[in-house]
Amino acid sequence: MSVLKPSSAALQSAAATIRSGGVVIMPTETVYGLACNATDAEAVQHVFEIKGRPADNPLIVHIADVSQLKQVAESWPPLAEKLAERFWPGPLTLVLPRHPSVPKETTGGLDTVAVRIPSHPIALELIRLADCPVAAPSANLFMGLSPTNLNMIDPAIEIDVEVMLDGGPCEIGLESTVVDLTDETPRILRPGGVSRAQIQAVVGRPLGSLPPSFVRKSPGMMHRHYAPDARVVLVDEAPDGEAALVFGETSNSLHIRMPNEPSAYGARLYAALQAADSRADSVIFVEQPPDSADWEAVNDRLQKASAEPEF
Ligand code: TXA
Numbered sequence: 607m608s609v610l611k612p613s614s615a616a617l618q619s620a621a622a623t624i625r626s627g628g629v630v631i632m633p634t635e636t637v638y639g640l641a642c643n644a645t646d647a648e649a650v651q652h653v654f655e656i657k658g659r660p661a662d663n664p665l666i667v668h669i670a671d672v673s674q675l676k677q678v679a680e681s682w683p684p685l686a687e688k689l690a691e692r693f694w695p696g697p698l699t700l701v702l703p704r705h706p707s708v709p710k711e712t713t714g715g716l717d718t719v720a721v722r723i724p725s726h727p728i729a730l731e732l733i734r735l736a737d738c739p740v741a742a743p744s745a746n747l748f749m750g751l752s753p754t755n756l757n758m759i760d761p762a763i764e765i766d767v768e769v770m771l772d773g774g775p776c777e778i779g780l781e782s783t784v785v786d787l788t789d790e791t792p793r794i795l796r797p798g799g800v801s802r803a804q805i806q807a808v809v810g811r812p813l814g815s816l817p818p819s820f821v822r823k824s825p826g827m828m829h830r831h832y833a834p835d836a837r838v839v840l841v842d843e844a845p846d847g848e849a850a851l852v853f854g855e856t857s858n859s860l861h862i863r864m865p866n867e868p869s870a871y872g873a874r875l876y877a878a879l880q881a882a883d884s885r886a887d888s889v890i891f892v893e894q895p896p897d898s899a900d901w902e903a904v905n906d907r908l909q910k911a912s913a914e915p916e917f
Pocket residue numbers: 634636637638639640663664665666697699701713716718719720724742743744745780781782783784795796823824825826827
């Protein structure tokens with residue numbers, strides 16, 4: 607495995623790896639991804655194995671240009687075009703009817719496919735050079751913290767990866783927003799880099815709410831997720847002398863001061879949880895952000911990080 611600065615030779619080599627069925631770590635604006643050819647069932651199965659991810663948890667397919675949409679989606683409603691025009695390239699994933707060229711291994715057995723165009727220039731160039739749709743889940747072990755820089759990647763993942771492209775820290779730091787467009791009413795399956803208000807403004811009518819049975823429709827919605835080793839406990843005010851993510855002045859070295867603004871907080875969250883994890887005995891206290899719309903994606907990840915493991 608080699609860590610490469612993204613020179614054009616490195617990108618060529620990573621693209622060749624993807625074309626020949628290998629796995630590459632690719633930076634995106636949201637989190638680092640474990641990338642392979644989305645149309646190669648064997649490569650996709652390898653990605654599932656590396657992550658230890660259940661086969662029914664579908665991957666997101668990354669394309670470099672809207673013209674590639676017809677290779678991965680059977681059809682798309684006018685709303686998909688409107689959302690794509692407004693938010694692509696960027697942290698928005700659209701769930702659409704699957705095209706037969708995308709194997710069911712990629713979509714976890716579903717007849718739908720999740721697609722996005724990332725905005726990170728290295729990801730875009732890599733997908734262009736690979737000349738195929740690229741499946742990429744976050745480059746963490748199943749249920750672990752998504753890496754927002756190369757240092758966060760678990761050595762257990764690196765072992766099976768041929769190339770890691772260093773794109774520096776991820777600008778957004780939380781995963782893309784996943785929007786399901788396969789039902790009459792569009793729904794947010796996972797809040798993320800594009801806010802509900804931004805999507806709502808384009809959709810022009812209320813987004814659907816999630817039925818309680820939804821956990822199976824997007825397995826990333828499972829309760830326990832994005833979790834460090836230590837238990838995460840949400841509190842109003844973190845106790846002194848304990849590992850914690852706090853707002854305001856820090857009173858001791860176990861406390862990590864977090865930004866007061868949601869997108870800056872989101873960009874720091876996973877790295878901060880990992881840093882807190884290395885200092886924690888068994889618990890990380892996290893001071894709860896406001897329960898307001900602009901904190902939705904951050905609060906979603908904190909809820910999942912703090913969920914009880916037996917869920
Ligand atoms: O920002 C991101 O989306 C990152 C970067 C690397 O692009 N990728 C990412 O992938 O977060 P992953 O595999 O960690 O999360 C994919 C999410 C999961 O919650 C999965 O259940 C959902 O997307 N998903 C994928 N395909 C789906 C489908 N056909 N229907 C419903 N949900 C789907």
